[in-house]
Amino acid sequence: MKYKVGDKVNFLNENGGGIVTAIIDNRMVKVEVEGGFEMPVMESDLILDYRAKEAENITNQFHTHTSATAPVPQPEDNEPERVSEISPYFEVKEEKGIYFAYEPRDRQWLLTGELDIFLINNTKYDILYSLFMEQNDELIGIDYGSIPPDSKIDIETIERDDLESWNTGYVQILFHTDKPSKLFMPLHSRINVKAGRFYKEGSYTSTSLLSGKALIVKLSPENALEQVSDSLLAQKQGFTGKQTNSKTVVEKPLIDKHKTAINEAVVDLHIGELVDNILGLSSHDMLNLQINYFKKALNSAMINEYEKVTFIHGVGNGVLKNAIIKELESYEGIENRMAAISKFGVGALDVLIKTKE
Known part of the structure; x- marks a missing residue:
């Protein structure tokens, strides 16, 4: 962080400037301009007002000579907080869920320089997380902690030479809210980014989750999180029968309903297989139902270490198939x-999930 609270700065690409009043995160500060208006500004869009700095140094030297016995001022701790809001000033457009991201520090040079690594909680829940990375063929505990709803944490800043220690690993997450209407199973998600992706400009996309372009890994959509059975909630709400030893009742994983062999499943996405009655549903409604079920099934398969899931999308006009392929682009460690054809015709897609050897 170049700047501290109280620094006088000028705007790099336009006239004017102001005074730094707050550190938002490790690359953005809040600047008060003329008239008392405060605005968030990227650190890279500012330059220190050196004339004001020189005047400050002269004043400090004068006070040093005239007040030899004056107490030495202690430097302020202006280190930015690791946790910050995802987007305090703009609407977040990305789907609700948990994300892992690699953001280049220099927005003009995406393929060189340092990378900031973020874990992003784009949900309405508090989360407790543990992060493990694979380094030299073993798992290393990197970080653990909590992140409030709609917030992110700056895990680490790394050099490009260190990428091999930061592109594969696992994140484990617990979800909490004070008055839950439903409970979720812990999330266990694998990170597996091919090293070559970091050196392709197309891998870095604009996102409202962060301030610049980033390589985004979607760990899980919020609507695909696996729920604990309602039986447990019912047990807490007025059951007055004989007391027994408590047992947590967990729903059978969604993907197990479609299991056809060890670590394999077949999921039929024809709308008639997903709902009993399509009366009143538009084609848009039906496509949304199919895509949501696809995401839930795939997430369940990844959590439960399935290796192959065949999704039957039908022939039709290719809308569902194309939507599935588009969704798969946001998942790491997935091939399709x-x-x-001999078994499913031309209306099905195999999704291959890479597991840790």
Whole structure:
């Protein structure tokens, strides 16, 4: 962080300037301009007002000579907080969920220089997280802590040479809210980013989750989180029968309903397989139902270490198939191919999930 609270700064690309009044995060500060208006500004868009700095130094030297016995001022602790709001000033457009991100520090040079690594909690829940990375063929506990709703944490700033120690690992997460209407199973998600992706400009996309372009890994959409059975909640709400030893009742994983072999499943996404009655549903409604079920099934398969899931999308006009392929682009460690024509015709897609060897 170049600047501290109280610094006088000028805008790099336009006239004017102001005084730094707050450190928002490790790359953005709040500047008060003429008239008392405060605005967030990227650190890279500012330059220190050196004339004001020189005047300050002269004043400090004068006070040093005339007040030899004056107490030495202690430097302020202006280190930015690791946790900050995702977007305090703009609407977040990304789907609700948990994300892992690599953001280049220099927005003009995406393929060189340092990277900031973030864990992003774009949900309405407080989360407790543990982060593990694979380094030299073993898992290393990197960080743990909590993140409030709609917030992110700056995990680390790394050099490009260190990427091999930061592109594969696991995140484990617990979800909390004071008055839950439903409970979720802990999230266990794998991070697996191919090293070559960091050196392709197309890997870095504009996102409202961060201030610049970043390589984004979607760990789990919020609507795909696996819920604990309602039986447990019912047990807490007025059951007056004989007391027994408490047992946590967990729903059977969604993907197990479609299991066809060890670590394999077939999920039929025809709308008639997902709902009993399509009366009143528009084509847009039906597509949303199919995509949501696809995401829930895939997330459940990844959590439960399935290796292959075949999704039957039908022939039709290709809208559902294309939507599925588009969704798969946001998942790491996933490949897809056309399913066996002899068994499914041309209306199915195999999704291959890479697991840790």
